[in-house]
Amino acid sequence: MANKAQRVFESIRLNCPESVFRRVTEDIDELSDTLTPAAQKRIIRELLTRLEAECGSDACARVMRPCGYNCLSARIINEGRKKWLQAAGDIPAFLLSLNESGIGGGNMRLENGSIIAEYSRCCCGLVKNGGVPSVYCECSAGWFEKFFSEVFGHPVFVRLRRSILAGAHECTFQIDIT
Numbered sequence: 001m002a003n004k005a006q007r008v009f010e011s012i013r014l015n016c017p018e019s020v021f022r023r024v025t026e027d028i029d030e031l032s033d034t035l036t037p038a039a040q041k042r043i044i045r046e047l048l049t050r051l052e053a054e055c056g057s058d059a060c061a062r063v064m065r066p067c068g069y070n071c072l073s074a075r076i077i078n079e080g081r082k083k084w085l086q087a088a089g090d091i092p093a094f095l096l097s098l099n100e101s102g103i104g105g106g107n108m109r110l111e112n113g114s115i116i117a118e119y120s121r122c123c124c125g126l127v128k129n130g131g132v133p134s135v136y137c138e139c140s141a142g143w144f145e146k147f148f149s150e151v152f153g154h155p156v157f158v159r160l161r162r163s164i165l166a167g168a169h170e171c172t173f174q175i176d177i178t
Contacts, residue, residue: 068142
């Protein structure tokens with residue numbers, strides 16, 4: 001399985017024009033499977049900083065969302081599907097079941113027809129102490145997008161409302177499910 005730095009590198013390759021990929025990844029050639037978390041963080045910070053300077057934050061978001069898709073395991077999707085079937089279409093009961101098992105951070109609620117997911121600390125071990133651009137949080141938005149799209153069987157839209165890496169006290173995601 002690829003480490004996080006490798007996933008970001010590959011996502012840039014897949015989601016950006018080749019000329020952008022070459023400029024952004026120039027001189028980054030230490031992507032072994034044995035990179036330490038500190039080395040991965042340094043590489044990701046460099047890649048995202050270069051990409052944002054080259055193309056802007058929207059391009060970074062287009063790169064990071066697929067990284068979140070790849071962080072989500074089939075086991076978690078299957079567990080979510082089981083919980084959705086057990087809840088028999090009752091979204092508050094479904095969210096309570098997810099929260100009790102810690103899926104999605106363990107703090108989700110229904111608000112005005114959208115699912116709101118919040119957590120007060122970074123769930124990604126790589127960024128617990130900061131050190132990467134806040135656009136890295138689009139990875140979590142991608143995680144939620146894929147999880148709920150797979151569980152509900154239709155696309156959902158996820159918006160990052162607040163981020164700890166951007167200076168907020170919590171990360172907040174709005175998942176529009178209809």
